[in-house]
Amino acid sequence: MELRQLQYFVAVAQEGGFGRAAGRLGIVQSAVSQQIRRLERELGLSLFDRSTRHVRLSGAGERLLPEAHAVLAAVNRTRQMAADIVSGGEGLLRLGTVHGPGDRIYRLLDTLGGSAPRLHVRLRRLPVAERLVAVRSGDLDAALVRALPAAPELELLPVWTDPLYVAVPDGHPLATEPALHLEQLAHLPLRLAPRENNAPFHDLLTEALRATGSEPLPGPPFTNFQETLTAIGSSPPSWTVFYEVAGLPPVPRVALRPLTGLTLTTFLAVLPGPPAPPLRHLLRALADTDPGRPSHTAGAPGT
Structure with missing residues:
Protein backbone atom coordinates (compact mmCIF):
# COMPACT_ATOMS: atom_id res chain seq x y z
CA MET A 1 0.00 0.00 0.00
CA GLY A 88 14.39 24.34 15.49
CA GLY A 89 10.83 25.22 16.42
CA GLU A 90 10.12 21.74 17.80
CA GLY A 91 12.31 19.01 19.22
CA LEU A 92 14.26 18.01 22.29
CA LEU A 93 17.23 19.76 23.88
CA ARG A 94 19.24 17.61 26.29
CA LEU A 95 21.28 19.87 28.54
CA GLY A 96 23.72 18.87 31.23
CA THR A 97 23.43 21.34 34.07
CA VAL A 98 25.53 22.46 36.98
CA HIS A 99 24.76 21.70 40.61
CA GLY A 100 22.12 23.91 42.20
CA PRO A 101 20.90 25.76 39.10
CA GLY A 102 19.90 28.99 40.83
CA ASP A 103 17.87 31.73 39.20
CA ARG A 104 20.27 32.15 36.28
CA ILE A 105 19.30 28.73 34.89
CA TYR A 106 15.64 29.51 35.45
CA ARG A 107 15.99 32.81 33.59
CA LEU A 108 17.69 30.95 30.74
CA LEU A 109 14.86 28.39 30.55
CA ASP A 110 12.28 31.18 30.65
CA THR A 111 13.99 32.96 27.74
CA LEU A 112 14.25 29.69 25.82
CA GLY A 113 10.58 28.94 26.42
CA GLY A 114 9.63 32.36 25.06
CA SER A 115 11.63 31.97 21.85
CA ALA A 116 10.91 28.27 21.23
CA PRO A 117 7.76 27.32 23.14
CA ARG A 118 7.50 23.89 21.52
CA LEU A 119 11.11 22.95 22.20
CA HIS A 120 11.26 20.43 25.04
CA VAL A 121 14.20 20.74 27.43
CA ARG A 122 15.52 17.79 29.39
CA LEU A 123 17.98 18.73 32.14
CA ARG A 124 20.47 16.17 33.46
CA ARG A 125 22.69 16.70 36.47
CA LEU A 126 25.86 14.63 36.25
CA PRO A 127 29.41 14.92 37.61
CA VAL A 128 31.61 17.12 35.46
CA ALA A 129 33.51 14.26 33.79
CA GLU A 130 30.30 12.37 32.99
CA ARG A 131 28.74 15.54 31.55
CA LEU A 132 31.61 15.89 29.09
CA VAL A 133 31.52 12.22 28.11
CA ALA A 134 27.78 12.51 27.44
CA VAL A 135 28.32 15.49 25.12
CA ARG A 136 31.07 13.65 23.22
CA SER A 137 28.88 10.57 22.79
CA GLY A 138 25.81 12.54 21.73
CA ASP A 139 23.78 11.62 24.82
CA LEU A 140 23.68 15.35 25.64
CA ASP A 141 23.41 18.20 23.16
CA ALA A 142 25.41 20.49 25.44
CA ALA A 143 26.52 20.82 29.05
CA LEU A 144 27.23 23.70 31.38
CA VAL A 145 30.58 23.43 33.18
CA ARG A 146 32.39 25.78 35.53
CA ALA A 147 36.05 26.82 35.52
CA LEU A 148 37.07 24.30 32.88
CA PRO A 149 40.01 25.65 30.82
CA ALA A 150 39.83 23.04 28.04
CA ALA A 151 38.06 19.81 27.07
CA PRO A 152 39.44 17.46 24.38
CA GLU A 153 37.16 17.05 21.34
CA LEU A 154 34.79 19.74 22.62
CA GLU A 155 34.35 23.46 22.16
CA LEU A 156 33.90 25.57 25.30
CA LEU A 157 31.79 28.70 24.88
CA PRO A 158 31.90 31.20 27.79
CA VAL A 159 28.35 32.07 28.82
CA TRP A 160 28.61 33.96 32.10
CA THR A 161 30.99 34.94 34.90
CA ASP A 162 30.27 34.87 38.62
CA PRO A 163 32.05 36.52 41.52
CA LEU A 164 33.70 34.46 44.24
CA TYR A 165 33.29 34.95 47.98
CA VAL A 166 35.43 34.13 50.98
CA ALA A 167 34.39 32.92 54.44
CA VAL A 168 36.68 33.75 57.39
CA PRO A 169 36.10 33.82 61.16
CA ASP A 170 34.37 37.07 62.08
CA GLY A 171 36.90 37.65 64.86
CA HIS A 172 39.88 37.52 62.50
CA PRO A 173 41.51 40.82 61.45
CA LEU A 174 40.67 40.07 57.81
CA ALA A 175 36.97 40.23 58.68
CA THR A 176 37.29 44.01 58.96
CA GLU A 177 38.18 44.29 55.26
CA PRO A 178 35.33 45.07 52.80
CA ALA A 179 36.90 42.70 50.25
CA LEU A 180 39.83 40.31 50.26
CA HIS A 181 42.70 39.35 47.96
CA LEU A 182 44.26 35.91 47.73
CA GLU A 183 47.58 37.30 48.98
CA GLN A 184 45.90 38.23 52.27
CA LEU A 185 44.58 34.71 52.76
CA ALA A 186 47.64 32.66 51.84
CA HIS A 187 48.83 32.29 55.45
CA LEU A 188 45.54 30.71 56.57
CA PRO A 189 44.67 27.00 56.13
CA LEU A 190 42.34 26.57 53.16
CA ARG A 191 39.30 24.33 53.45
CA LEU A 192 39.02 22.89 49.94
CA ALA A 193 37.25 19.78 48.67
CA PRO A 194 39.50 17.03 47.26
CA ARG A 195 40.51 17.65 43.67
CA GLU A 196 38.61 14.58 42.43
CA ASN A 197 35.34 16.18 43.60
CA ASN A 198 35.72 19.14 41.24
CA ALA A 199 39.07 19.34 39.50
CA PRO A 200 38.37 22.53 37.46
CA PHE A 201 37.46 24.63 40.51
CA HIS A 202 40.25 23.10 42.62
CA ASP A 203 42.81 23.92 39.93
CA LEU A 204 41.44 27.43 39.38
CA LEU A 205 41.96 28.33 43.03
CA THR A 206 45.27 26.59 43.68
CA GLU A 207 46.83 27.94 40.48
CA ALA A 208 45.64 31.46 41.31
CA LEU A 209 47.26 31.17 44.75
CA ARG A 210 50.51 29.95 43.21
CA ALA A 211 50.42 32.86 40.77
CA THR A 212 50.64 35.18 43.78
CA GLY A 213 53.78 33.34 44.91
CA SER A 214 52.01 31.41 47.66
CA GLU A 215 51.61 27.67 47.96
CA PRO A 216 48.12 26.70 49.18
CA LEU A 217 48.16 25.89 52.89
CA PRO A 218 45.94 22.78 53.29
CA GLY A 219 43.34 22.87 55.99
CA PRO A 220 40.60 20.41 56.94
CA PRO A 221 38.71 19.26 53.81
CA PHE A 222 35.60 21.04 52.67
CA THR A 223 32.65 18.74 53.47
CA ASN A 224 29.44 20.61 52.74
CA PHE A 225 28.63 24.28 52.83
CA GLN A 226 26.84 24.49 56.18
CA GLU A 227 29.26 22.22 58.02
CA THR A 228 32.32 23.96 56.63
CA LEU A 229 31.14 27.46 57.52
CA THR A 230 30.16 26.30 60.99
CA ALA A 231 33.65 24.85 61.47
CA ILE A 232 35.25 28.10 60.28
CA GLY A 233 33.29 29.99 62.92
CA SER A 234 34.11 27.63 65.78
CA SER A 235 37.62 26.26 65.05
CA PRO A 236 41.14 27.68 64.70
CA PRO A 237 41.28 30.26 61.88
CA SER A 238 40.83 28.92 58.35
CA TRP A 239 39.01 30.02 55.22
CA THR A 240 37.13 28.76 52.23
CA VAL A 241 35.91 30.17 48.95
CA PHE A 242 32.55 29.64 47.29
CA TYR A 243 30.37 30.74 44.40
CA GLU A 244 26.64 31.29 44.21
CA VAL A 245 24.59 28.14 43.70
CA ALA A 246 22.23 27.48 46.61
CA GLY A 247 20.52 29.24 49.50
CA LEU A 248 22.86 30.81 52.08
CA PRO A 249 21.58 30.71 55.66
CA PRO A 250 23.14 33.10 58.17
CA VAL A 251 26.08 31.46 59.96
CA PRO A 252 27.17 32.74 63.40
CA ARG A 253 30.77 33.92 63.84
CA VAL A 254 31.55 33.85 60.13
CA ALA A 255 32.28 36.84 57.89
CA LEU A 256 31.57 36.59 54.15
CA ARG A 257 33.58 38.90 51.90
CA PRO A 258 33.96 39.31 48.11
CA LEU A 259 37.16 37.91 46.66
CA THR A 260 38.83 40.36 44.30
CA GLY A 261 41.01 39.47 41.35
CA LEU A 262 39.43 36.09 40.62
CA THR A 263 36.10 35.16 39.07
CA LEU A 264 34.40 31.96 37.99
CA THR A 265 33.45 31.45 34.34
CA THR A 266 30.72 29.04 33.28
CA PHE A 267 31.11 27.51 29.83
CA LEU A 268 28.80 25.65 27.48
CA ALA A 269 30.50 22.48 26.26
CA VAL A 270 29.41 21.48 22.74
CA LEU A 271 30.70 19.40 19.87
CA PRO A 272 32.61 21.42 17.26
CA GLY A 273 30.83 22.29 14.05
CA PRO A 274 27.50 23.86 13.06
CA PRO A 275 24.96 23.54 15.90
CA ALA A 276 21.78 21.52 15.48
CA PRO A 277 18.51 23.52 15.58
CA PRO A 278 17.73 22.95 19.31
CA LEU A 279 21.25 24.06 20.20
CA ARG A 280 20.87 27.17 18.04
CA HIS A 281 17.85 28.14 20.14
CA LEU A 282 19.85 27.58 23.33
CA LEU A 283 22.73 29.75 22.09
CA ARG A 284 20.27 32.49 21.15
CA ALA A 285 18.62 32.28 24.57
CA LEU A 286 22.00 32.49 26.27
CA ALA A 287 22.75 35.63 24.30
CA ASP A 288 19.36 37.11 25.20
CA THR A 289 19.51 36.21 28.91
CA ASP A 290 20.97 39.04 30.99
CA PRO A 291 24.45 37.74 31.99
CA GLY A 292 25.02 40.52 34.47
CA ARG A 293 22.16 39.83 36.84
CA PRO A 294 23.63 38.14 39.92
CA SER A 295 22.03 35.17 41.52
CA HIS A 296 20.49 35.85 44.92
CA THR A 297 21.72 32.58 46.34
CA ALA A 298 25.09 31.23 47.32
CA GLY A 299 26.67 27.90 47.86
CA ALA A 300 29.70 25.72 47.93
CA PRO A 301 32.17 24.75 45.22
CA GLY A 302 30.88 21.26 44.61
CA THR A 303 30.18 20.75 40.88
Missing part, protein backbone atom coordinates in the same frame (compact mmCIF):
# COMPACT_ATOMS: atom_id res chain seq x y z
CA GLU A 2 1.37 3.39 -1.01
CA LEU A 3 0.46 6.80 0.36
CA ARG A 4 -0.44 8.06 -3.10
CA GLN A 5 -3.01 5.25 -3.43
CA LEU A 6 -4.71 6.48 -0.26
CA GLN A 7 -4.50 10.07 -1.53
CA TYR A 8 -6.14 9.03 -4.80
CA PHE A 9 -8.81 7.04 -2.94
CA VAL A 10 -9.71 10.07 -0.80
CA ALA A 11 -9.69 12.40 -3.82
CA VAL A 12 -12.07 10.17 -5.84
CA ALA A 13 -14.38 9.83 -2.83
CA GLN A 14 -14.45 13.60 -2.31
CA GLU A 15 -14.82 14.53 -5.99
CA GLY A 16 -17.29 11.76 -6.87
CA GLY A 17 -15.45 10.65 -9.98
CA PHE A 18 -12.08 9.63 -11.37
CA GLY A 19 -11.86 12.45 -13.91
CA ARG A 20 -12.52 15.22 -11.39
CA ALA A 21 -10.10 13.62 -8.93
CA ALA A 22 -7.42 13.46 -11.62
CA GLY A 23 -7.97 17.15 -12.41
CA ARG A 24 -7.59 18.10 -8.76
CA LEU A 25 -4.44 16.00 -8.42
CA GLY A 26 -2.96 17.29 -11.66
CA ILE A 27 -2.48 13.85 -13.24
CA VAL A 28 -4.17 11.84 -15.98
CA GLN A 29 -7.34 9.89 -15.18
CA SER A 30 -5.80 6.56 -16.20
CA ALA A 31 -3.13 6.91 -13.47
CA VAL A 32 -5.82 7.43 -10.83
CA SER A 33 -7.85 4.46 -12.06
CA GLN A 34 -4.75 2.22 -12.19
CA GLN A 35 -3.66 3.03 -8.63
CA ILE A 36 -7.17 2.55 -7.24
CA ARG A 37 -7.40 -0.89 -8.91
CA ARG A 38 -4.01 -1.85 -7.41
CA LEU A 39 -5.18 -0.75 -3.98
CA GLU A 40 -8.40 -2.76 -4.34
CA ARG A 41 -6.45 -5.86 -5.39
CA GLU A 42 -4.11 -5.50 -2.42
CA LEU A 43 -7.01 -5.05 0.01
CA GLY A 44 -9.12 -7.74 -1.60
CA LEU A 45 -12.26 -5.62 -1.92
CA SER A 46 -13.97 -2.98 -4.05
CA LEU A 47 -13.78 0.58 -2.78
CA PHE A 48 -16.25 2.03 -5.29
CA ASP A 49 -19.44 0.99 -7.03
CA ARG A 50 -18.84 1.99 -10.63
CA SER A 51 -21.40 2.69 -13.37
CA THR A 52 -21.28 4.63 -16.63
CA ARG A 53 -22.78 7.65 -14.87
CA HIS A 54 -21.72 7.52 -11.24
CA VAL A 55 -18.86 6.48 -9.01
CA ARG A 56 -19.98 5.90 -5.43
CA LEU A 57 -18.21 4.54 -2.38
CA SER A 58 -19.01 0.90 -1.72
CA GLY A 59 -19.90 -0.22 1.76
CA ALA A 60 -16.30 -1.27 2.30
CA GLY A 61 -15.09 2.06 0.91
CA GLU A 62 -17.27 3.98 3.37
CA ARG A 63 -15.80 2.00 6.25
CA LEU A 64 -12.21 2.54 5.07
CA LEU A 65 -12.46 6.22 4.14
CA PRO A 66 -12.11 7.53 7.75
CA GLU A 67 -9.02 5.33 8.21
CA ALA A 68 -7.48 6.71 5.04
CA HIS A 69 -8.14 10.24 6.29
CA ALA A 70 -6.48 9.36 9.61
CA VAL A 71 -3.39 7.90 7.91
CA LEU A 72 -2.94 10.94 5.67
CA ALA A 73 -3.46 13.31 8.60
CA ALA A 74 -0.82 11.45 10.60
CA VAL A 75 1.59 11.68 7.67
CA ASN A 76 0.98 15.43 7.41
CA ARG A 77 1.57 15.87 11.15
CA THR A 78 4.80 13.88 10.89
CA ARG A 79 5.99 16.01 7.99
CA GLN A 80 5.11 19.22 9.82
CA MET A 81 6.89 18.09 12.96
CA ALA A 82 9.95 17.13 10.93
CA ALA A 83 9.94 20.58 9.34
CA ASP A 84 9.62 22.19 12.77
CA ILE A 85 12.51 20.11 14.08
CA VAL A 86 14.67 21.12 11.13
CA SER A 87 13.84 24.77 11.74
